[in-house]
Amino acid sequence: MHIGFLGLGNMGGPMAHNLLKAGHQLYVFDVSATAVAGLTAAGAQEATSAGAIAKAGVEVIITMLPAATHVREVYLGDDGLLANVQPGVLLIDSSTIDPMSAREVAAAAAKNGNPMIDAPVSGGTVGAAAGTLTFMVGGSEADFQKAQPILAAMGKNIIHCGDCGNGQVAKVANNMLLGISMIGAAEAMSLGVALGMDAKVLAGVINSSSGRCWSSEIYNPFPGVVENSPASRGYSGGFGTDLMLKDLGLASEAAKQVRQPVILGALAQQLYQAFSMQGNGMLDFSAIIKLYRQEN
Amino acid sequence: MHIGFLGLGNMGGPMAHNLLKAGHQLYVFDVSATAVAGLTAAGAQEATSAGAIAKAGVEVIITMLPAATHVREVYLGDDGLLANVQPGVLLIDSSTIDPMSAREVAAAAAKNGNPMIDAPVSGGTVGAAAGTLTFMVGGSEADFQKAQPILAAMGKNIIHCGDCGNGQVAKVANNMLLGISMIGAAEAMSLGVALGMDAKVLAGVINSSSGRCWSSEIYNPFPGVVENSPASRGYSGGFGTDLMLKDLGLASEAAKQVRQPVILGALAQQLYQAFSMQGNGMLDFSAIIKLYRQEN
Amino acid sequence: MHIGFLGLGNMGGPMAHNLLKAGHQLYVFDVSATAVAGLTAAGAQEATSAGAIAKAGVEVIITMLPAATHVREVYLGDDGLLANVQPGVLLIDSSTIDPMSAREVAAAAAKNGNPMIDAPVSGGTVGAAAGTLTFMVGGSEADFQKAQPILAAMGKNIIHCGDCGNGQVAKVANNMLLGISMIGAAEAMSLGVALGMDAKVLAGVINSSSGRCWSSEIYNPFPGVVENSPASRGYSGGFGTDLMLKDLGLASEAAKQVRQPVILGALAQQLYQAFSMQGNGMLDFSAIIKLYRQEN
Amino acid sequence: MHIGFLGLGNMGGPMAHNLLKAGHQLYVFDVSATAVAGLTAAGAQEATSAGAIAKAGVEVIITMLPAATHVREVYLGDDGLLANVQPGVLLIDSSTIDPMSAREVAAAAAKNGNPMIDAPVSGGTVGAAAGTLTFMVGGSEADFQKAQPILAAMGKNIIHCGDCGNGQVAKVANNMLLGISMIGAAEAMSLGVALGMDAKVLAGVINSSSGRCWSSEIYNPFPGVVENSPASRGYSGGFGTDLMLKDLGLASEAAKQVRQPVILGALAQQLYQAFSMQGNGMLDFSAIIKLYRQEN
Structure with a gap:
């Protein structure tokens, strides 16, 4: 054609x-x-x-x-x-x-x-x-x-x-949930490790249980848990924080237009924004876990 | 024995x-x-x-x-x-x-x-x-x-x-992620539907994409999406809001003891608390989607 | 002229x-x-x-x-x-x-x-x-x-x-802080009363201490604390929830344009949005305290 | 005696x-x-x-x-x-x-x-x-x-x-509102300055308007706005971040006991916790504004 x-x-x-x-x-x-x-x-x-x-x-x-x-x-x-x-x-x-x-x-x-x-x-x-x-x-x-x-x-x-428009709707809805569940996975992994668990064992439990999500299974933000994930190569490559930020901005803007609250969605947007402001916008979005862990 | x-x-x-x-x-x-x-x-x-x-x-x-x-x-x-x-x-x-x-x-x-x-x-x-x-x-x-x-x-x-203790760690970490991703799923489903999408089609897209989680696949909070889910029977049965609230309370308390931030986890706890105060503590926790939808 | x-x-x-x-x-x-x-x-x-x-x-x-x-x-x-x-x-x-x-x-x-x-x-x-x-x-x-x-x-x-533009900047910055501190005042008043304090006594302590703000002194959201306030006349008149919502929308949009995080500001916006969706958009914005108190 | x-x-x-x-x-x-x-x-x-x-x-x-x-x-x-x-x-x-x-x-x-x-x-x-x-x-x-x-x-x-107990109630309620309004002031000041306003002029507008609070007037977190404030001497002295964190922990714990939501209060607690984890627990709590500003 x-x-x-x-x-x-x-x-x-x-x-x-x-x-x-x-x-x-x-x-x-x-x-x-x-x-x-x-x-x-x-x-x-x-x-x-x-x-x-x-x-x-x-x-x-x-x-x-x-x-x-x-x-x-x-x-x-x-x-x-x-x-x-x-x-x-x-x-x-x-x-x-x-x-x-x-x-x-x-x-x-x-x-x-x-x-x-x-x-x-x-x-x-x-x-x-x-x-x-x-x-x-x-x-x-x-x-x-x-x-x-x-x-x-x-x-x-x-x-x-x-x-028409529903392709965009599906994308912003999916990516908003992705942005939220990635932070959720980052918090759960950080909390479990801070409380003394091995990261791989914890991911194993979550992934066979009700906390399971794409962000814990395929793209776990904790280094070393998923081989070849951005987390396991210094958060290079992957889906950049600033791209996630763009999508969350579209989601909260669309929500505003239809007067729909998106409480965790808006908070997630702000957390990626704070993380980006600290100079991390080019890192994969799973690097958001750095907000939750002391740098060594 | x-x-x-x-x-x-x-x-x-x-x-x-x-x-x-x-x-x-x-x-x-x-x-x-x-x-x-x-x-x-x-x-x-x-x-x-x-x-x-x-x-x-x-x-x-x-x-x-x-x-x-x-x-x-x-x-x-x-x-x-x-x-x-x-x-x-x-x-x-x-x-x-x-x-x-x-x-x-x-x-x-x-x-x-x-x-x-x-x-x-x-x-x-x-x-x-x-x-x-x-x-x-x-x-x-x-x-x-x-x-x-x-x-x-x-x-x-x-x-x-x-x-010792790691069984509890695994449970609070998993359930905190569950509590977060359920609210995330509730927001994503509500947003997509408010923007004009069919709930089942939206769930189908999310479940074949990166927003996929146990809360969207197995236990989708939108009525009618998953047959036999609590959402499809008036949020009766299942895992009560007040039980989720108890587990999120354990998670944020454990996090405080080890000085670990759990930002979305703490916010999720408060949202379930607000929902419970409105008289919904006995409903399945996926009923939290009611915070995001006008009652008809 | x-x-x-x-x-x-x-x-x-x-x-x-x-x-x-x-x-x-x-x-x-x-x-x-x-x-x-x-x-x-x-x-x-x-x-x-x-x-x-x-x-x-x-x-x-x-x-x-x-x-x-x-x-x-x-x-x-x-x-x-x-x-x-x-x-x-x-x-x-x-x-x-x-x-x-x-x-x-x-x-x-x-x-x-x-x-x-x-x-x-x-x-x-x-x-x-x-x-x-x-x-x-x-x-x-x-x-x-x-x-x-x-x-x-x-x-x-x-x-x-x-x-040029700074008039608008001052307004959105001021009103964002107002929207946040009103919710803060609503939470503090509700918490104190739930824990057994008299609302007027609590407001008196706050207003002579470091929690003091316009929202606690002049426009306290708890009914009966400030005579002639919207809270003391059923939240009629005053500055409508939907107007506060508009200003918070401008604040978070302006923040996005300059890549500035406004974490509490964005959360406040979502809470007023949720409250408005429940049919309260025409009430004075101090009515947000209803999110925190069981209706009698 | x-x-x-x-x-x-x-x-x-x-x-x-x-x-x-x-x-x-x-x-x-x-x-x-x-x-x-x-x-x-x-x-x-x-x-x-x-x-x-x-x-x-x-x-x-x-x-x-x-x-x-x-x-x-x-x-x-x-x-x-x-x-x-x-x-x-x-x-x-x-x-x-x-x-x-x-x-x-x-x-x-x-x-x-x-x-x-x-x-x-x-x-x-x-x-x-x-x-x-x-x-x-x-x-x-x-x-x-x-x-x-x-x-x-x-x-x-x-x-x-x-x-009995009401002295503690008054203190946790007041300090929770203080912790929230300080972050609100930090966000409003950071936003206004990022949008091009002079910090002192902005503080002047806010302090003669409805955003006014103890945190903007007496203890403004932006450096140079209030002479002799912790912000104007590198956030030394004053009321430490970890002390604010302790009081917010008491507030959210007391709220949990009476099943009272404190949404902004809990989020503020988490933000101070994240800030403390980054090594800032000994700084005055108004240093939380550092979360919102790029280090030079």
């Missing part, structure tokens, strides 16, 4: 590469010339603007942008996608943004005659490179079916979450 | 019944005559005090009491177990108490020549009746080996957590 | 009346015809749009609007103030909005040749009617001096807080 | 000196010989145990001890005060302990025929030396009247808080 791709950063770049590998023809745009060069070297064609991609005769356009302001600008701006695209072209936004903004842009696209889905991902840069991302998709069943094979070139788990 | 059993309440009663079924000879004591009558009708012999049990020539004594004050009194009191028991008799305390108290009593027992283990349980009254409890055991490897077959008559998962 | 006034709601209406009383000539605009009629009956001239006010030859324009989106639209919109106003006209925004938006609009005004100050108020509808508001002013010293006599017709405490 | 005094530490020592200066005859006891020597050099007579003081024919006994365990031991122990004292001798406990323990000991004293009051203090070591402490007194009106002139030799503010 002929596909437009905007946003070739740490996530978008490898995703676009996987589309090329799957045999699609790509028209790419990014403000970074270096990012573009990486893709054109692999066979993509460069476009000079969002509008240019929209006019290139593509069947599908995928965007992978940092925040809602960029998404609004790229879709709704004067030289943006909607102002230039043919009706019927499928629009896929894989950026992680707040559900309200996703729904506004999708509504504008619908008015323009363009089906649109939101399809934020999880799996990080490793999953983007390996083509093993999870896509959480909001949009109509028909649009989901149409997008499915394209997304399958970049990920292995494509979940339909309901109507 | 000849076994003494003190504390025949909602948990201790069915546990003692399972020991009788396994062929052990029981000497039982409880302040409630009714509780005692239930066991003597099933073949146990009544003792008139803790001291009387200690002098009855039993090989093992098991206690299942409400709180640390009772444990201290039963073990350390003037007519208590240690003042009357023969050296060498194995002491098993299945009460849930703070680790420090457990270690103090075990140290007193050791001085008296009695091996002792702490073996708090999870699994609730259903598990107690069915003989499927989990025992988290603190004590020496030898004492654990000796206790194992006895505990196996009452539970199916017998975990050695390390030295 | 010839003054334009936009936004004649619960706050703006009485403020405009006080300007009329002080002898100023007013050109007013509001989307509500009723609100406008109240002012024209008192001698103001009606304008048909923001742009019309800007073109009416006024020397000063004051705006009192609900949120940042309205402020942006009124100042920056196609038929807005900046597109139509003469250079040199002083612009005063008394809306409570986030500091970043205030600074953006002020920068646009400066580019347009218009001095601008932000001057959010405290004192509520009672202070607006009585002309006893506090104005927290951000802008240059010269602009503050120019605005001072005009603001003095509407308030009695006019504080210069520094450059 | 002939007065017995037990506990001659940082607080008790200078308090006893002030009693001597006021012309009272003192019988003193402490486990530290150095502490005793300081008092005997000033004219006090040494006693060799709590029991010895009780038998020395004193009219009043004052205790100033670190925690409830010491209070119980000194009053209720085998060689303790109650076992040895004549009926009618007035007992004054100035230790800061939980209200429940205070009431238990007072009840035992009453049974023994001894009037007892709890009279915890605020004012720190500076107030103890200067004789300007505040005493919060729980006990009968008659016992309060009897104690008043004695306490007046050590403090200048003697407040009757109601029946």
Whole structure:
């Protein structure tokens, strides 16, 4: 297929590469010339603007942008996608943004005659490179079916979450729970060890009991408990504290818009913020356990 | 074996019944005559005090009491177990108490020549009746080996957590994480639904993703998501809010003793406390989701 | 002076009346015809749009609007103030909005040749009617001096807080501390009374000691402690929970923008949100003490 | 008067000196010989145990001890005060302990025929030396009247808080609110400064507005705002973080006993705990603002 791709950063770049590998023809745009060069070297064609991609005769356009302001600008701006695209072209936004903004842009696209889905991902840069991302998709069943094979070139788990915006809803809800349970796991592990237990034995008990969670089993924040976890390699790699912070900010903002309390969610956001302020924003988010343990 | 059993309440009663079924000879004591009558009708012999049990020539004594004050009194009191028991008799305390108290009593027992283990349980009254409890055991490897077959008559998962007190440590650490992740699950489910998602679809996404936890998978607090969960039957049965509150109180108290912060743990305790004050202490603890949803 | 006034709601209406009383000539605009009629009956001239006010030859324009989106639209919109106003006209925004938006609009005004100050108020509808508001002013010293006599017709405490945006900063910082200390006072009073103390005696001790704060002295949330307080009249009147919630939302949003943790501030926001969800948004914010006391 | 005094530490020592200066005859006891020597050099007579003081024919006994365990031991122990004292001798406990323990000991004293009051203090070591402490007194009106002139030799503010235990209630309630409002002030000051305001100007606005509290006015945690405050001398002196932590621990423990939620109180406790764990327990508690500001 002929596909437009905007946003070739740490996530978008490898995703676009996987589309090329799957045999699609790509028209790419990014403000970074270096990012573009990486893709054109692999066979993509460069476009000079969002509008240019929209006019290139593509069947599908995928965007992978940092925040809602960029998404609004790229879709709704004067030289943006909607102002230039043919009706019927499928629009896929894989950026992680707040559900309200996703729904506004999708509504504008619908008015323009363009089906649109939101399809934020999880799996990080490793999953983007390996083509093993999870896509959480909001949009109509028909649009989901149409997008499915394209997304399958970049990920292995494509979940339909309901109507437009629900991909974003699923992501912020999941990641808020993740952010909370990681701190919970950090507190439980730190408490147990401070009270005299061996960390691996404690993790074993928790993981066979009701405290079990992804953060205790797969991604335990205590060093040495899970081999190859970020905790076991100095909290490098993985999912950065500042990325978790961004997602928790989206969750509390979305909660505010619908007047929904998220008490632990908001507290978790503040704890990651305090931890980030101390200079740890680039560490994997499981490093939050450092708030609970004396440095040796 | 000849076994003494003190504390025949909602948990201790069915546990003692399972020991009788396994062929052990029981000497039982409880302040409630009714509780005692239930066991003597099933073949146990009544003792008139803790001291009387200690002098009855039993090989093992098991206690299942409400709180640390009772444990201290039963073990350390003037007519208590240690003042009357023969050296060498194995002491098993299945009460849930703070680790420090457990270690103090075990140290007193050791001085008296009695091996002792702490073996708090999870699994609730259903598990107690069915003989499927989990025992988290603190004590020496030898004492654990000796206790194992006895505990196996009452539970199916017998975990050695390390030295004396570590059974209690494992339980408070696990249950603190459980109490936190349940509130996290309640917030994530409430937020997602408030933002327009179907509860079952959202639970499906979370349970196949990084937000996954026992509280979202097995015991989801949103009504109708997990069949036969407390949430699907009006939050009756299950693990009461006031029991969770007791365990979080033990966790924060133990944390204070070792000067360990437990930020989300302490906040979770307060939220269950506020919920209990509103008259909900007898509801299953997953009912905490009611704090996050408008009553219809 | 010839003054334009936009936004004649619960706050703006009485403020405009006080300007009329002080002898100023007013050109007013509001989307509500009723609100406008109240002012024209008192001698103001009606304008048909923001742009019309800007073109009416006024020397000063004051705006009192609900949120940042309205402020942006009124100042920056196609038929807005900046597109139509003469250079040199002083612009005063008394809306409570986030500091970043205030600074953006002020920068646009400066580019347009218009001095601008932000001057959010405290004192509520009672202070607006009585002309006893506090104005927290951000802008240059010269602009503050120019605005001072005009603001003095509407308030009695006019504080210069520094450059543009700092009026908003002072307001969100103050109100965040207020929102926190009110909950603190509610917890301290509830705890003391639950432990057996008389509420008035307890308030007396606190108010002569280090726990003393505006929320314990002037506005104590416990019924009967301060005569004529909202707590002593069923939490009617006063400063509504939903208004406190708005200000805490601005505080946590501003904090996020500068990557500053506000741990208690964010938790306070969530507690007022939970309380509002239970149907209490219209009660005075000191009613938050109901979260801590069993209803009789 | 002939007065017995037990506990001659940082607080008790200078308090006893002030009693001597006021012309009272003192019988003193402490486990530290150095502490005793300081008092005997000033004219006090040494006693060799709590029991010895009780038998020395004193009219009043004052205790100033670190925690409830010491209070119980000194009053209720085998060689303790109650076992040895004549009926009618007035007992004054100035230790800061939980209200429940205070009431238990007072009840035992009453049974023994001894009037007892709890009279915890605020004012720190500076107030103890200067004789300007505040005493919060729980006990009968008659016992309060009897104690008043004695306490007046050590403090200048003697407040009757109601029946036995209420002195402790007043202290934990006040100090919990103090601990919360100090963190609130730290957050508000940090936020305002991060958003571009001058710290002194911000404090000025807050202190003339509704955010005003003892922590913002008298003891502002931002360096340089209040001359001679701990914040302006590197957080040395003042009221140590670990002492605030002790009082918050008493507050949350007392709250648990009466099943009263203290949400911000418990969170404040955890934040001071985290701060203490990082090695700051000896700094004045206003140093908690360091959690909110990047070190330069």
